[in-house]
Amino acid sequence: MDTEIVTIHVPNPNAPTPLEASRKTGTARPEDIESIFYKTSVYVYEVPVRLWHWLNAAMIFLLIGTGYLIARPLPTMEMAEATDQFVFGYIRFAHFAAGQVLTVAFAARILWAFFGNVHSRQMFKLPVWNLRWVRELIYELKWYLFLVPEPRKYVGHNPLAHAAMFFFITLGMSFMIVTGFALYAEGAGQGSFYDTLFGWVLGLVGNSQRLHTLHHLGMWSIVIFTIIHIYAAVREDIMSRQSMISTIVSGWRTFKDDRVE
Amino acid sequence: MPQIETFYDVMRRQGITRRSFMKYCSLTAAALGLGPSFVPKIAHAMETKPRTPVIWVHGLECTCCSESFIRAAHPLAKDVVLSMISLDYDDTLMAAAGHQAEAALMDTIEKYKGNYILAVEGNPPLNEDGMYCIIGGKPFVEQLKMAAEHAKAIISWGACASYGCVQAAAPNPTRATPVHKVILDKPIIKVPGCPPIAEVMTGVITYMLTFDRLPELDRQGRPAMFYSQRIHDKCYRRPHFDAGQFVEAWDDDYAKKGYCLYKMGCKGPTTYNACSTVRWNEGVSFPIQSGHGCIGCSEDGFWDQGSFYDRLTKIKQFGVEANADTIGLTAVGALGAGVAAHIAATALKSAQKKSQAANAAKTDEKTEA
Numbered sequence: 001m002d003t004e005i006v007t008i009h010v011p012n013p014n015a016p017t018p019l020e021a022s023r024k025t026g027t028a029r030p031e032d033i034e035s036i037f038y039k040t041s042v043y044v045y046e047v048p049v050r051l052w053h054w055l056n057a058a059m060i061f062l063l064i065g066t067g068y069l070i071a072r073p074l075p076t077m078e079m080a081e082a083t084d085q086f087v088f089g090y091i092r093f094a095h096f097a098a099g100q101v102l103t104v105a106f107a108a109r110i111l112w113a114f115f116g117n118v119h120s121r122q123m124f125k126l127p128v129w130n131l132r133w134v135r136e137l138i139y140e141l142k143w144y145l146f147l148v149p150e151p152r153k154y155v156g157h158n159p160l161a162h163a164a165m166f167f168f169i170t171l172g173m174s175f176m177i178v179t180g181f182a183l184y185a186e187g188a189g190q191g192s193f194y195d196t197l198f199g200w201v202l203g204l205v206g207n208s209q210r211l212h213t214l215h216h217l218g219m220w221s222i223v224i225f226t227i228i229h230i231y232a233a234v235r236e237d238i239m240s241r242q243s244m245i246s247t248i249v250s251g252w253r254t255f256k257d258d259r260v261e
Numbered sequence: 262m263p264q265i266e267t268f269y270d271v272m273r274r275q276g277i278t279r280r281s282f283m284k285y286c287s288l289t290a291a292a293l294g295l296g297p298s299f300v301p302k303i304a305h306a307m308e309t310k311p312r313t314p315v316i317w318v319h320g321l322e323c324t325c326c327s328e329s330f331i332r333a334a335h336p337l338a339k340d341v342v343l344s345m346i347s348l349d350y351d352d353t354l355m356a357a358a359g360h361q362a363e364a365a366l367m368d369t370i371e372k373y374k375g376n377y378i379l380a381v382e383g384n385p386p387l388n389e390d391g392m393y394c395i396i397g398g399k400p401f402v403e404q405l406k407m408a409a410e411h412a413k414a415i416i417s418w419g420a421c422a423s424y425g426c427v428q429a430a431a432p433n434p435t436r437a438t439p440v441h442k443v444i445l446d447k448p449i450i451k452v453p454g455c456p457p458i459a460e461v462m463t464g465v466i467t468y469m470l471t472f473d474r475l476p477e478l479d480r481q482g483r484p485a486m487f488y489s490q491r492i493h494d495k496c497y498r499r500p501h502f503d504a505g506q507f508v509e510a511w512d513d514d515y516a517k518k519g520y521c522l523y524k525m526g527c528k529g530p531t532t533y534n535a536c537s538t539v540r541w542n543e544g545v546s547f548p549i550q551s552g553h554g555c556i557g558c559s560e561d562g563f564w565d566q567g568s569f570y571d572r573l574t575k576i577k578q579f580g581v582e583a584n585a586d587t588i589g590l591t592a593v594g595a596l597g598a599g600v601a602a603h604i605a606a607t608a609l610k611s612a613q614k615k616s617q618a619a620n621a622a623k624t625d626e627k628t629e630a
Contacts, residue, residue, distance in 0.1 A: 071572070071586075073524060076507050076515055087505035144603075146610055190479060190489045203480040206561040208491070208531035213574040213585050220589030224596055231600045239607065 018260035019153055021139075024132040027156030029118050041254040042155050044119050044247060052109040053248055059102040060222060066095035067219050071212075099180050106173060119156045123165040133159050153241050153255055161232065168225035172218065179215040183208075268470070269308040282307070289471075292464045292539070294486045306471040313470050314377040316369055316408055317351035320401045321394050321428045321437050322383025325456040326419040327353050332542065333459035349377070352396070363397045366404075370411055378469065379412035381405065381422045385443055386435035393435040402443065409444045414475060416450050416465065417441065420558055423451035423483075430564035441482065448475055451482045453534075455558035460539050461487045481561070483533070492529035492555050495537040498522070516552060526570035527554025534559040 018036065022028035028042075035042045045053070069091050079085050113121045127133045136152065137159035143151040144160070151158065157165060182201035185194035186208060205211045237244035243254045266274075272282055286303040290296070319327075331354075348354065349369035350362070357365055369377060383401075386393035391400030409415060417440045420426035428437040441449045452465055465484050468476045476484040493499065501507070501521040508516045508525050523530070529537070532555050536547040548555055556569040567575030573584045583591075 073505060073507055076509055076520065077505050080504075082500040082504040082506055085504035085506070089503035089505075091505075092503075146606060186491060187494070189494075190485065199480060206481075207563075207566065207574075208533070208560065209528060209557065209566050209572070210562075210574050212531060212572070213576070216573060216585040217576075217589065220585065220592060223589065223593055227593065227596055227600060231603075235604075235607065239611075 016260055019155065020261055021132075021136050021152040022154045022156070025130065025136050025154075025159055025162075026127055026133070027119065027122060027154055027158075027162075029155075032155045036255070040258075041252045043251055044117075044155060044253045045251040046112075046116050046120065047251070048108070048112045049116060049120050050248060050251055052105055052112070055105050056102060056109075059098045059105070060226065062098040063095060063102065064219060064223060064226075066091050066098065067216075070095060071216055096184060099177070099184070102173075103177050103181075106177065122156050122162060123170050126163065126166045137163065151236075151240050152261065155253055164225065164228065164232075168221065168229075172221055172225065176215065176218045176222065179211060179218060182211060183215060266312060267308055267310055268306075268312055269304075271312065272307075289464070289467050292460055293468055293476075303467075303471050306473075310470065310473075314349045314369055314373045315351075315380055315466070316366065316377055316412070317348060317354070317380040317382065318401075318404060318408055319352060319396075320381065320383030320385050320405065320421070321435070322419070322421045324353060324382070326382045326421075326462070327351075329456035329459045330418075330462050331459075333463040349373075366408070370408060374411040376413055377411070378414055378416060378466075379408050379447075380416045380418055381440050382418040383421045384425060384429065384437050384439050386428070386437045387443075388434070388436040393437075405440070405443065409447055412447055414448045414450065414469070415440060415444060416452060418452055418462065419457055420453050420455040420563065423453040424561045424563075426455060427564050430562075449482060450475055450478060450484060453483060453488075453559040453561075455563075457559070458487075458535055458539050458541060461535055479533075481533075487535040487539070488533045488559070490533065490535075492532045492534055492537045492549070496521075496529050496549060497537065498549060519552075522549060522552075522554040523572070525554050526568065526572055528557035528560070528569075528572070529555040531572075532557040532560050 017023070018033060019028050023033070032042045032044075070088075073088060073091075077085070077087055079087075110124070113124055139148065140151060140158050140160040142148045156162070178198060178201055181194055181198040182205075185192060185198045186202065188194040190199070202208060202211055205214065233244050233248075236242075237246075241256050243252070243256075247253045269282065273279075277285075283300070283304060286307065287297070287300045290299045290303055293299075350366040352358075352362055355362060355365065383394075385391055385400070385402035385405050387402060391402035394401040396404050417423045421428065421437075422440045425433070425437055425439045428435065429439070441451070450465060452462060454461070461484075464487065465476060468484075468486075476486060479485045479489055481488075493502070496502075498519060498521045501519070502523055506515065506518075506520045508520045508522050510516070511525065521527070527549065529549060536555070537549065540547045540550070554570070557563045557566065560566075567573070567584065571584065573586065576583055576585065576588060
């Protein structure tokens with residue numbers, strides 16, 4: 001086998017185009033490859049995407065915390081007469097306000113997918129019909145199961161991360177937004193704006209307690225995603241061949257080695 | 262069609278004064294959430310309209326709806342049952358029995374085709390061709406279908422007729438089925454509750470008689486005037502909920518002080534009914550007022566939501582009964598252990614790689630030497 005290392009920085013017309021796995025799974029554009037040639041890094045996440053990520057993360061933490069307290073309230077507090085005390089009311093207000101912010105941010109994020117680069121659209125679709133994508137997904141799984149010595153390089157999300165984003169955030173968060181507003185509509189009252197938009201959900205589920213339970217289960221799925229997401233991001237930052245955490249801060253993806261694949 | 266007396270005629274004949282009659286009209290208007298301007302309209306309808314015949318059939322049920330109904334205070338059930346509506350068939354309340362009763366049913370259907378209201382208490386079991394509930398020698402489901410065919414509208418009394426209630430709870434051996442899943446071609450008003458509040462029941466009938474149309478229904482087909490808000494929305498203990506003041510145990514000081522029963526599993530926040538406003542037994546009290554949480558009896562499938570003291574539905578899909586928190590915490594715990602194991606494996610693997618590389622370097626050095 002030819003052990004000569006072909007790097008991407010030495011002009012070599014015979015060398016293959018780098019990052020085949022990334023290109024074939026739809027996460028590297030020609031201009032991204034071009035960028036690697038002369039800058040050693042790629043601008044992946046534009047400002048609105050990064051802003052959304054951090055705002056979304058903050059809202060999710062706030063929503064998990066307040067949501068858990070709504071289902072399992074703090075011990076009874078007797079600071080004043082009930083008329084002058086609004087502890088639980090403030091917790092619920094924080095939850096509703098965070099939910100509204102998260103929803104508006106998510107709507108803006110969806111809108112940005114129409115204007116931003118290809119990476120801003122990645123989490124909204126899953127290319128399951130792309131056999132190469134499926135193969136690389138299995139390869140990435142093998143990397144996590146210690147079956148292959150090193151992962152492939154990706155400009156955008158690797159297929160495994162891509163699938164996690166799609167199921168937990170695109171679908172999972174939409175589910176939380178819809179069930180959340182359906183629950184909010186119950187308090188807002190029949191005929192209210194929220195009831196007009198989301199009242200049908202309660203009709204579909206049939207029973208408000210069941211709807212609460214579904215929303216509650218959704219919270220646990222987001223908790224699970226959060227753990228996986230943070231662990232994977234830190235681990236990939238250390239173990240993989242590209243930057244992770246600094247990428248969602250600055251937007252630039254850098255690679256630790258110069259090999260084409 | 263034979264000449265039927267108006268409501269007012271019957272009321273007067275029964276010795277009800279004009280003053281009492283007007284009082285009843287105002288009370289009914291108030292109960293239905295209508296303004297004072299509707300009082301003369303109700304009075305006018307009562308004075309001029311012929312009574313509407315009602316057929317009241319009983320399937321699988323416990324008669325708690327009837328028990329509740331005859332305890333109505335506004336308007337008095339006596340007025341509704343005996344005067345306002347002509348309750349032509351109700352095997353529990355009517356004097357006739359046996360063949361006589363069944364003849365009365367056929368007679369009413371024949372006489373008022375397309376004009377009577379069919380009130381259904383309980384529901385039909387469909388397994389074994391409906392043999393689990395026999396009325397007059399025939400399965401109840403047949404009587405229901407026959408009576409429904411020429412009905413103007415159907416009222417589903419109680420949780421049984423509306424959603425199935427206890428006899429439809431899992432595993433539902435008789436396949437007890439709510440009315441709207443058997444009768445598909447008639448307007449159906451669901452008046453859920455186990456039982457429904459008496460004033461709600463009479464209010465619904467009075468509305469239909471007065472205005473000659475169905476009351477406004479919500480998405481689930483319940484009269485919006487009584488079922489559009491949750492118990493929680495109008496609960497007199499709501500300020501304690503917003504303050505974060507909860508009963509922590511059944512016998513604690515907070516229970517004595519009348520704090521919110523949310524932590525004791527009160528289902529007020531997930532139950533649509535008028536208990537916290539209309540209350541029971543002439544407005545004397547309702548469950549929360551007497552210190553026990555709501556059990557959500559007017560909600561779809563309330564027997565299958567787990568304990569009456571849980572605010573989360575039991576999830577049975579995993580073989581063992583668990584609630585969302587148990588499942589969530591277990592999953593998070595397992596995931597945490599998995600992540601820890603993965604970190605350990607990663608560390609070992611890279612240590613192994615390093616020592617292999619070092620060994621390889623040593624052998625290289627040796628061969629070079």
